[in-house]
Amino acid sequence: MEFVNTFWALVPAIVAIVLALITKEVYSSLFVGIVVGALLLTGFDPIGTINAMISFDYIPAGGTEEDAMTTGFIPALADSSGIFIFLVILGIMVALINKTGASAAFGQWAATHVKSRVGAQLATFALGVLIFVDDYFNCLTVGSVMRPVTDEQKISRAKLAYLIDATAAPVCMIAPVSSWAAAVSGVASDLNVDGIQLFISAIPYNFYSLLTLAFVVVIVVMGFDYGPMAKSQLEALRGQLGGLGDDEPVENTKARTFDMVIPVIVLIVFCIVGMLYVGGFWDAESEGYQNIVLAFGGTDAFVALPWGSIIALVFTFIYVWCRRVVSFKASMDCIVEGFNSMVPAILILVFALTLKSLTSALGAAEFVSGVMEGAAAGLFAMLPAIIFLVACGLAFATGTSWGTFGILIPIVLPIFATEPELLTIGISACLAGAVAGDHCSPISDTTIMASAGANMNHIEHVNTQLPYVLTVVVISFVCFVIAGLVRNPWICLVIGVALVIGALIVLKRTVGVNVTAQENAQ
Numbered sequence: 001m002e003f004v005n006t007f008w009a010l011v012p013a014i015v016a017i018v019l020a021l022i023t024k025e026v027y028s029s030l031f032v033g034i035v036v037g038a039l040l041l042t043g044f045d046p047i048g049t050i051n052a053m054i055s056f057d058y059i060p061a062g063g064t065e066e067d068a069m070t071t072g073f074i075p076a077l078a079d080s081s082g083i084f085i086f087l088v089i090l091g092i093m094v095a096l097i098n099k100t101g102a103s104a105a106f107g108q109w110a111a112t113h114v115k116s117r118v119g120a121q122l123a124t125f126a127l128g129v130l131i132f133v134d135d136y137f138n139c140l141t142v143g144s145v146m147r148p149v150t151d152e153q154k155i156s157r158a159k160l161a162y163l164i165d166a167t168a169a170p171v172c173m174i175a176p177v178s179s180w181a182a183a184v185s186g187v188a189s190d191l192n193v194d195g196i197q198l199f200i201s202a203i204p205y206n207f208y209s210l211l212t213l214a215f216v217v218v219i220v221v222m223g224f225d226y227g228p229m230a231k232s233q234l235e236a237l238r239g240q241l242g243g244l245g246d247d248e249p250v251e252n253t254k255a256r257t258f259d260m261v262i263p264v265i266v267l268i269v270f271c272i273v274g275m276l277y278v279g280g281f282w283d284a285e286s287e288g289y290q291n292i293v294l295a296f297g298g299t300d301a302f303v304a305l306p307w308g309s310i311i312a313l314v315f316t317f318i319y320v321w322c323r324r325v326v327s328f329k330a331s332m333d334c335i336v337e338g339f340n341s342m343v344p345a346i347l348i349l350v351f352a353l354t355l356k357s358l359t360s361a362l363g364a365a366e367f368v369s370g371v372m373e374g375a376a377a378g379l380f381a382m383l384p385a386i387i388f389l390v391a392c393g394l395a396f397a398t399g400t401s402w403g404t405f406g407i408l409i410p411i412v413l414p415i416f417a418t419e420p421e422l423l424t425i426g427i428s429a430c431l432a433g434a435v436a437g438d439h440c441s442p443i444s445d446t447t448i449m450a451s452a453g454a455n456m457n458h459i460e461h462v463n464t465q466l467p468y469v470l471t472v473v474v475i476s477f478v479c480f481v482i483a484g485l486v487r488n489p490w491i492c493l494v495i496g497v498a499l500v501i502g503a504l505i506v507l508k509r510t511v512g513v514n515v516t517a518q519e520n521a522q
Helices: 007-023 026-042 046-054 073-079 081-100 100-114 116-129 135-152 157-166 179-189 195-205 207-222 228-237 259-278 292-297 301-325 329-362 364-376 383-398 401-416 420-441 445-454 458-486 489-510 515-521
Strands: 056-058 070-072
Touching: 007 026, 007 329, 007 364, 007 383, 026 046, 026 056, 026 157, 026 401, 046 073, 046 329, 056 116, 070 073, 070 329, 073 081, 073 116, 073 329, 081 100, 081 259, 081 301, 100 135, 116 157, 116 195, 116 207, 135 157, 135 259, 135 445, 157 207, 157 228, 157 259, 157 445, 157 458, 195 420, 195 489, 207 383, 207 420, 207 458, 228 458, 259 292, 259 301, 292 401, 301 329, 301 458, 329 383, 329 445, 364 383, 383 401, 383 458, 401 420, 420 445, 420 458, 445 458
Parallel strands: none
Antiparallel strands: 056 070
16 A cells, blocks of 8 residues: 555545535545545555455554454444434434424524624623533524524624634533543543643643634624625625525424523433443442543543533423424424434435544554654654744644544653643643644534534635634734743733734734624624
8 A cells, every 4th residue: 555654645635625615515525535535545446446446454563363343334424323313313403493483583582682783792702711521512502592693683604603713622621521621631640640630731732722712702892894804894784694504493482581591401411420420430340430530531522522412302392382383294294394404414424433533544643653753852842832833734634633642642751751731732732733624624523513503514614714714823923922932821822812912903903894884884
């Protein structure tokens, strides 16, 4: 396999990303990327290519039979079936709540309390910060709850998707009790390191996540947008919000605001309970017994989220029947409607996960590892900044944050074995870069979920948020350069926030568009 462990391992993902950005059509772009990956993996063997796309067992270079892995659509579906179940259940819940008229009632209530475009965006941001347990859960819940509010204020779906995306992975990456903390601690624990302690110590240096949150607040308060986002916001003023349709709230005089709030709260509570249960919080034989941190560290979100959401769904059905806001037949119709609403997101996820498995089989991790180790010598103080850029590129090309830090953390640990302070900064650079690259990748599952949450075109979401992501990436890179020299997170954060504010002031005066002013002018 001449293409394995070389730059060619990244080519399938690069092809898919470039095609998606050019054609603005994600399904065909991902499929072409999958075909390219299968061709490279099998040495252009026609039958082998089809096998690699469907289900193909292989042994990684240098591995043994115990290391055997599988690529293709079938394992992509099987390995992520828990998330697909969660998506379908959430789609059914959203359809059911909308059918009752509760979404419209919530929108009317919000209209009396959220009276400005700034208020609606800050409310979306606040809800995203509060739901820190899991990024998938965050994206879809915030999207379904806040769509009526942002639509009322003529905020484009592209801006809503950005607000969702900017408070999903970044918040999860700085929350010690989250599925992301569990993933990081799991990778570190395999290397005989206290994973949770490492994760917590890395939080102050996670510049991309922290500065993204600052960026969102500042740009919302300053009341302007730039790049493709400004265009989408201006179109929203003319009534073109950018939604995919089929999500208009249903009017029902019997519905009340709490008909939406109560099911969402039940969903949040039982998903958290599900994560604790799967993590062994109530299992006396588990390490997580009666210990919240260890329980979250040992949980499996792919099991816990369906566990909690199915309880919430049953509760919601019983609740709406007792409230008599929707008939039994109409509520049963929501099962098909909810499933159909999630088909695009599920289809993109299956394609994206299949592409990721092919890039893994081609040895993308090993290629990047070699590049990293080659850059280590002679660049010690600059290494955190370099690690950040490498993590950005790898996450962008592969569309996975978890895979990125899973690849890089084992490389970073031995490099900084004798420098504990730089080790913390290096790990933070891994995590920050993983979030940043994932945040703007067209094949990222979190980006796909944000598009689904806002019910908008996926490629438009990527195009509109890319300039915002790149702005924070540049500032974060500067902060990591400074951090390698001063090794003080608070000084770097103050400088970073100042750079965010300064950059936005310059952008507002040069290329920024004040949407509120445009509305008043009309």
